[in-house]
Amino acid sequence: MSKxxxxxxxxxxxxxxxxxxxxxxxLEISQDNGQEFVGRLVSHITTGKRWDERPPSTVNIAFTYxxxxxxxxxxxxxxxxxxxxxxxxxxxxxxxxxxxxNSPENWxxxxxxxxxxxxxxxxxxSAPELERRCGELQALMLATRGAxxxxxxxxxxxxxxxxxxxxxxxxxxxxxxxxxxxxxxRNTQPGQGKLRPYGSWAPIATGELLLGYPDEAGELPAxxxxxxxxxxxxxxxxxxxxQNVATFRSYLEQQxxxxxxxxxxxxxxxxxxxxxxxxVELSPDAPDPALVSNPDRNTDFTYxxxxxxxxxxxxAHVRRxxxxxxxxxxxxxxxxxxxxxxxxxxxxxxxxxxxVSDEDEHGMIFMALNVxxxxxxxxxxxxxxxxxxxxxxxxxxxxxxxxxxAGETFMIQGTADPRNPPFLCGGLPNFVELxxxxxxxxxxxxxxxxxxxxxxDPY
Amino acid sequence: xxxxxxxxxxxxxxxxxxxxxxxxxxxxxxxxxxELPRDQHSPFARLSSxxxxxxxxxxxxxxxxxxxxxxxxxxxxxxxxxxxxMARETPNFVDSVWKHCVGYPGVSDPLAFxxxxxxxxxxxxxxxxxxxxxxxxxxxxxxxxQRSVAAFILENQGKGGAELxxxxxxxxxxxxxxxxxxx
Numbered sequence: 001m002s003k004x005x006x007x008x009x010x011x012x013x014x015x016x017x018x019x020x021x022x023x024x025x026x027l028e029i030s031q032d033n034g035q036e037f038v039g040r041l042v043s044h045i046t047t048g049k050r051w052d053e054r055p056p057s058t059v060n061i062a063f064t065y066x067x068x069x070x071x072x073x074x075x076x077x078x079x080x081x082x083x084x085x086x087x088x089x090x091x092x093x094x095x096x097x098x099x100x101x102n103s104p105e106n107w108x109x110x111x112x113x114x115x116x117x118x119x120x121x122x123x124x125x126s127a128p129e130l131e132r133r134c135g136e137l138q139a140l141m142l143a144t145r146g147a148x149x150x151x152x153x154x155x156x157x158x159x160x161x162x163x164x165x166x167x168x169x170x171x172x173x174x175x176x177x178x179x180x181x182x183x184x185x186r187n188t189q190p191g192q193g194k195l196r197p198y199g200s201w202a203p204i205a206t207g208e209l210l211l212g213y214p215d216e217a218g219e220l221p222a223x224x225x226x227x228x229x230x231x232x233x234x235x236x237x238x239x240x241x242x243q244n245v246a247t248f249r250s251y252l253e254q255q256x257x258x259x260x261x262x263x264x265x266x267x268x269x270x271x272x273x274x275x276x277x278x279x280v281e282l283s284p285d286a287p288d289p290a291l292v293s294n295p296d297r298n299t300d301f302t303y304x305x306x307x308x309x310x311x312x313x314x315x316a317h318v319r320r321x322x323x324x325x326x327x328x329x330x331x332x333x334x335x336x337x338x339x340x341x342x343x344x345x346x347x348x349x350x351x352x353x354x355x356v357s358d359e360d361e362h363g364m365i366f367m368a369l370n371v372x373x374x375x376x377x378x379x380x381x382x383x384x385x386x387x388x389x390x391x392x393x394x395x396x397x398x399x400x401x402x403x404x405x406a407g408e409t410f411m412i413q414g415t416a417d418p419r420n421p422p423f424l425c426g427g428l429p430n431f432v433e434l435x436x437x438x439x440x441x442x443x444x445x446x447x448x449x450x451x452x453x454x455x456x457d458p459y
Numbered sequence: 460x461x462x463x464x465x466x467x468x469x470x471x472x473x474x475x476x477x478x479x480x481x482x483x484x485x486x487x488x489x490x491x492x493x494e495l496p497r498d499q500h501s502p503f504a505r506l507s508s509x510x511x512x513x514x515x516x517x518x519x520x521x522x523x524x525x526x527x528x529x530x531x532x533x534x535x536x537x538x539x540x541x542x543x544x545m546a547r548e549t550p551n552f553v554d555s556v557w558k559h560c561v562g563y564p565g566v567s568d569p570l571a572f573x574x575x576x577x578x579x580x581x582x583x584x585x586x587x588x589x590x591x592x593x594x595x596x597x598x599x600x601x602x603x604x605q606r607s608v609a610a611f612i613l614e615n616q617g618k619g620g621a622e623l624x625x626x627x628x629x630x631x632x633x634x635x636x637x638x639x640x641x642x
Contacts, residue, residue, distance in 0.1 A: 258616060258617045407606070409609055409613070423616065424609060424612045424613055424616060426609070426610075426613040427613075
């Protein structure tokens, strides 16, 4: 397998930036000057090249279908984009269960009033650097008159007890389990890739993340034409997930009083990891700091010896999102449904025990990268998160992020051991609410240059 | 044995659509099917032994000389009884589709209708019925029981000894009473 040309791939696709602060600017692209703006922006874009020295900030760009239209992409390439991307996420609500409290009428105004053509992602090592970098980009927009900011979203690592950490607002440590892809350089961890017959792990096909490479079916995935527009590009799903922290804490406390394992164990059963990140499947009775801090162990597990959900509940979040070998066939049914997550919390953390309200700005900017939004993200969302059949949980949705309906429950299968009993959680409120989002295309550097110069082959 | 998978019958019917000059029969069927309710107002809710049914218009000009109505149904029990029920309990639905088909005798005589449908039948040699070999009624009953047990658990988990036993006895009693009602 040849090495990737990392300089041609946007850095945001190839690696998860570890910066404390970020701002996502949403842009309207001018039909008249959009190409010029993109042309001047290219030299600012952070690529996937290895850093000798970490830059103080990064910049990446992605476009909606309407953005590509305004960049005057010719008709044939425009028509060759996948239908879900052309429609945009709002039109796909019927697939994603973005109904009721998650429906677009409850989204931030920007998504309903403005034309969002592009996402400009800026990560920085400090607030002043973030302002400086964004200022630079704003100046570029002004100078070219090629783009204007129609919305903005700040996000960043949570500060708990004075230090930045990897936790999100419900207190769970995140960042585990992103897939390993062939030829993508990264710290490989057992459990991140796909399962091989004798329990070892291998990276999944490059073509599950990047267009222009063979995917898990051994084929080149369906891609926009021409090839140069598609190769080294990817698709991003962006969803702003508001978190009802007050409801979550009171529900956990209330149920935790009934659950013989207590609050922390109950919290671990919801997700499939303790709040420190220890996988429940490996350590169902207590968190294990040695395990979780060991990259060779903290993601290396399978469910084949726990098909009854005695350790990790069948409907736990990580088990739903990545069933590994739970469906048999050495996990083959899962390999084409993996996504790379780049999420970042927004809003300031409210310490445990402090006054908290569901109205507070607490949430997660969920961003996922994949080659096919419909085959990967939408499938996982519709079939494994918002439905329970494959997990043998009937119509029950994911307890934490599902858009719940009356009558749903979350079942902890448990065992005959009184320390790990079966338990049923009912009256599930919506802990998470959708406040906006969209589907974006993350072009390669080559594609950006072609779009900027109007050089995309019209045929 | 063809047409059966455990207790389920897999019916496959292909009825040739009439071709009268100037009358768009296949379009009439398509329009009717597009508007056919799929919820509790569906004719298949009335035909309550139906697990799953599907209707389509087959129009393959390359291999077939005629258009067909394709009707597939997975149901419990005997074919003759099912077809008779179709004629007797959902006559409007049957008429609306099959009046556009060649040789359709109407529903006033269930025996004639049954014979006609059997003439249109293809042997279903292999099919998958995702129903645990339970009838529709047994399946619905099981779902209701599951729901009652879930409600019971939510109400009573954490309670001890005598209180729990008493509540459970009451649950059993109400489940048994419901089952007797359904016999």
